[in-house]
Amino acid sequence: MNIHQSYREAAIQGANPVALVVRLYEQMIEDLRQAAIAIEQNDIERRSNRIKHALLVIAHLQSTLDFAQGGKVAQDLEKFYSALRQSVVAVQCRPTKRGVTQLITDLLAVREAWIQVEKNEYPTVASAAVAPSPAPPESDGAFMNQTPRMDWNG
DSSP states (O other), rough: OOOHHHHHHHHHHHHHHHHHHHHHHHHHHHHHHHHHHHHHHOOOOHHHHHHHHHHHHHHHHTTTTOHHHHHHHHHHHHHHHHHHHHHHHHHHHHHHHHHHHHHHHHHHHHHHHHHHHHHSSHHHHHHHHOOOOOTTTTTOSSGGGSSSOOOOOO
């Protein structure tokens, strides 16, 4: 086992449920960032593997929704994850770096909302555990000033 994997496993074992959701968003963002690099390098296998993994993360997040307790929030997240899955599949079929970058931007915006939830629910833990937002590939940081595109009604 390498040092990075050991660190990630230790961080997950002590994490609260909201922090785990944030980590899953970070994983999707990393998967898509790697897919964008693969698109640039015309590495179809790598692109497909990273997109496949992002789809698995979306499926996991979607499978954990609790509609009985989550109400409208769970319904909105269901719509978001469905739209996200469709967008990721579309990027797999028509790979463009711009499409991947837009998905990353959208995920960063929702990740920030989850970080706010974590700060509210677990104030002492969240302030120490939040990592900076990763930038989309070949970005100068200007994406943070853009309004995220959302294909769901939430």
